[in-house]
Amino acid sequence: MFPTLQVKLARYEELERMLQDPVILADTAKMLDCQREHGGLGKIARSIREFNQLEGDVAAVREMIESADDAETREYAQAELSELQTRYDALRTELEDMVTAGDSLTRGSLIMEIRAGTGGDEAALFARDLFDMYTKFVEKRGWKFEVLELSANELGGMKEVVLSITGEAAFHQLQFESGGHRVQRVPETETQGRVHTSAATVAVMPEATDIDVEIRDEDLQIDTMRAGGPGGQKVNKTESAVRITHVPTGIVVRIQDEKSQHKNKAKAMRVLRSKLMEARQATLDKERSAQRRTLIGSGDRSERIRTYNFPQNRLTDHRINLTVHKLDQIIQGDLDEVVQALVQFDREERLRGGTALA
Structure with missing residues (x-):
């Protein structure tokens, strides 16, 4: 049940193994990406694990009721089944919400x-x-x-x-x-x-x-310039502002908030990745627009x-x-x-x- 969530659980468990891999731990960028994805999947993983456990518990108690030789045992098992079923139904609704919410x-x-x-x-x-x-x-x-x-x-x-x-x-x-x-x-x-x-x-x-998004260095045009403020004033005298153009798509990101060119470039790359993913999703939505009017x-x-x-x-x-x-x-x-x-x-x-x- 809930195959899409079972896939996410499998990915969560894969990330758990990756975060114990010395090769991943030695690469700070990859480690942080793995930690971020692992954290995002945590709630789903915990819920689907609990649901799987409850499914097994409910099946076991039902079997106990069917095989019970005396009324007292059946009554005890029925009370336990009622409690388990309440938790099971509530968690099933929660998982249905997770399925409809998708990756968001x-x-x-x-x-x-x-x-x-x-x-x-x-x-x-x-x-x-x-x-x-x-x-x-x-x-x-x-x-x-x-x-x-x-x-x-x-x-x-x-x-x-x-x-x-x-x-x-x-x-x-x-x-x-x-x-x-x-x-x-x-x-x-x-x-x-x-x-x-x-x-x-x-x-x-x-x-x-x-x-999520792989960006090739050869697809980027990176320009540096002096940062400007309101009214054309100069924020600083160094070329700390960074403009990155993704040549294949024409998407341009310009960041000048930091005094460090390195920090501005890192921020610009964060924004660029998200813009590229947004553009990719917009293309998929456009292809589905005939069937789905949002x-x-x-x-x-x-x-x-x-x-x-x-x-x-x-x-x-x-x-x-x-x-x-x-x-x-x-x-x-x-x-x-x-x-x-x-x-x-x-x-x-x-x-x-x-x-x-x-």
């Missing part, structure tokens, strides 16, 4: 990009608010985040920010945030009290490893998925027709209701073969 549940790390869209300075301020909202949500969950790249403007807004988020099931929880986010409010830059509409886009990608479309980050209406204290997610009148709390990181509604909707749609969110 085993990926604890993600790359999130937030970019200001239409609306000038107000869009950049809204992008900053989204960044604050997500990082507060991350902190409440006990997860961790790291800013990989940040481009700010003079008013404190963010033209673009790239961050990594790590935590148990983090990608599973946040995967549906990709798309266009629209805000309606009186901007900080507005002097006459008029409500403006502006936008920002969010992209969420599972953080890829060397195991509510989030192709994953195009320009599609509007959500509206934040500050005058009405209202958030609306247009994909699942969810409206919540507590935007003031949501923007402070209280995203649980929205996130769980999206995860539950996607689960139900997958179970009935409908239009899943992703």
